[in-house]
Amino acid sequence: MSALDQSIQGLRETFRRDQVWPxxxxxxxxxxxxxxxxxxxxxxxxxSFDGFKALNDLNLYVKDGELRCLIGANGAGKTTLxxxxxxxxxxxxxxxxxxxxxxxxxxxxxxxxxxGIGRKFQKPTVFEEQTVFDNLELSLKTDKRVIQTLFAxxxxxxxxxxxxxxxxxxxxDQRFMKAGALSHGQKQWLExxxxxxxxxxxxxxxxxxxxxxxxxxxxxxxxxxxxxxxxTVIVVEHDMEFVRSIARTVTVLHQGSVLAEGTMDxxxxxxxVIEVYLGEEAAEA
Ligand SMILES: Nc1ncnc2c1ncn2[C@@H]1O[C@H](COP(=O)(O)OP(=O)(O)OP(=O)(O)O)[C@@H](O)[C@H]1O
Numbered sequence: 001m002s003a004l005d006q007s008i009q010g011l012r013e014t015f016r017r018d019q020v021w022p023x024x025x026x027x028x029x030x031x032x033x034x035x036x037x038x039x040x041x042x043x044x045x046x047x048s049f050d051g052f053k054a055l056n057d058l059n060l061y062v063k064d065g066e067l068r069c070l071i072g073a074n075g076a077g078k079t080t081l082x083x084x085x086x087x088x089x090x091x092x093x094x095x096x097x098x099x100x101x102x103x104x105x106x107x108x109x110x111x112x113x114x115x116g117i118g119r120k121f122q123k124p125t126v127f128e129e130q131t132v133f134d135n136l137e138l139s140l141k142t143d144k145r146v147i148q149t150l151f152a153x154x155x156x157x158x159x160x161x162x163x164x165x166x167x168x169x170x171x172x173d174q175r176f177m178k179a180g181a182l183s184h185g186q187k188q189w190l191e192x193x194x195x196x197x198x199x200x201x202x203x204x205x206x207x208x209x210x211x212x213x214x215x216x217x218x219x220x221x222x223x224x225x226x227x228x229x230x231x232t233v234i235v236v237e238h239d240m241e242f243v244r245s246i247a248r249t250v251t252v253l254h255q256g257s258v259l260a261e262g263t264m265d266x267x268x269x270x271x272x273v274i275e276v277y278l279g280e281e282a283a284e285a
Contacts, residue, residue, distance in 0.1 A: 030115045032099035032201055034064040039202060039232045040085070045094035047080060047256075054080045055091060056256035062202075067228035069243045070236045071267075072253035073277050078236045081253070082204050086119050087112040098202070118195035122207040124187040128180030132171050132190055135179050136162045139194035161197060169193040169223065185216030189223060202232045209242050221245045252277055 032039060040062040047055040055077050062068050070078050083089035085096055087109040096104040104112055113119075126135050140158055154162070166172045169189040174182060179190060188208055195203060208224065209217045217239070225246055227233050237243050243250060244264045252260045252273050259277070260270045267273055 030102070032116065033101045034099050036100060037063050039064040039066075039099060040234075041095070041097040041100075042081070042085070043095045045081070045084060045091050045096065047084065047089070047091045053256050055084070055094075058094070058253075058257055060251060060258060062232060062234060065229045065232055067224060067233045067235070067246060067248060069247035069250045070234060070253060071238070071240070071243060071250060071277070072259075076253040076277075077256040078253055079206070080256075082119065082206065082234075082236065085112075086117060086204065113198075116199070116201035117204065118198065118200035118202070119204045120188075120191055120195060120206060120208070122210060124184070124191045126179040126182075126187050126190050126194070128178065130179055131176050132166070132179055132182070133162060133175045135190055136165055136193055136197050140197045161199075165193045165196045168196060168226070170219065183216070185212045185220065188212070188216075188220065192223065192227075196227075200231060203227065203234070205233065205235045207237055208235060209237065209239055217242055218245075 038061050040060070042058060042060040045055045045058040046053065058077065058081065060081070070081070072078050080089065084091045085104060087104065087107055091105065094105075098104050098112075098115055098117065102115055104115075104117075107115070127138065130138065137154060137158075140154075140162065163172075166175055169192060171182075171186060171190060171193065174186065179187065182190060192203075192205070192208075205224070209220050212220060221242060224233055224235060235243075235246070247264055249261065250264055250267045251258055252267060252270075254272075254276050260267055260273050262270070
């Protein structure tokens, strides 16, 4: 290398943005220690609201790459559990670990999201006036791990990422459509896509098929099934037919504790579950 080349190389090194301003360096995705195959450890979780035990010595272990369904009657504690995992609500006692090393109870909501835990609430909250692509772009830019300003142009790899997500959620043909013009099901998929652009390790999804047509429900089952493996997905759902179509393992919550866990067949034949949950559902139906 000539002296000139060396100085140019030196200058390039010196003025690399991440060298000059360390805060501009892209943060590495957090390492999640799943060497025991588990990604989520919830142990002895308790939470009372004015003396009412919403979570009662709850234990839950979820394997890395699993697609787990969480069911339970109204008030069983499903949402409260999600709230504690994502840092929205503090518990009274217990532990929640993401992998073997990240103690989630010491972190706030933003830190937990940044660790790679994405949550989708039941109601879609897409930006209706923006296009599908812009919704995904905005999510990418508000992901703190991607150092961008809202006005910076997307890098080729970011455009590729959005294209990849559009393909996963099946909205490639709708990329320039305003989100407000999408069907209810498509809005739900877009919102899942808005989580996916940040490449989360664990997705918590609340009642994804409520209000969907049969065809949309089927497509959602395919989507969630395809997401598991590379990432872990926990789905809270009341639609038992849908749960049967996607779940390998189902966890039944009752009065803030795990009542039963197993395959859908085991759950549907479990005496306790039939008595306290499926019985109620059947009676309601
Ligand atoms: N902030 C709160 N203050 C008081 N009680 C609460 C609060 N949040 C939840 N609860 C109570 O805790 C219990 C568990 O509620 P949670 O929303 O977790 O149930 P769920 O299983 O998600 O039910 P659903 O299927 O209806 O959404 C309920 O009895 C609820 O009324």
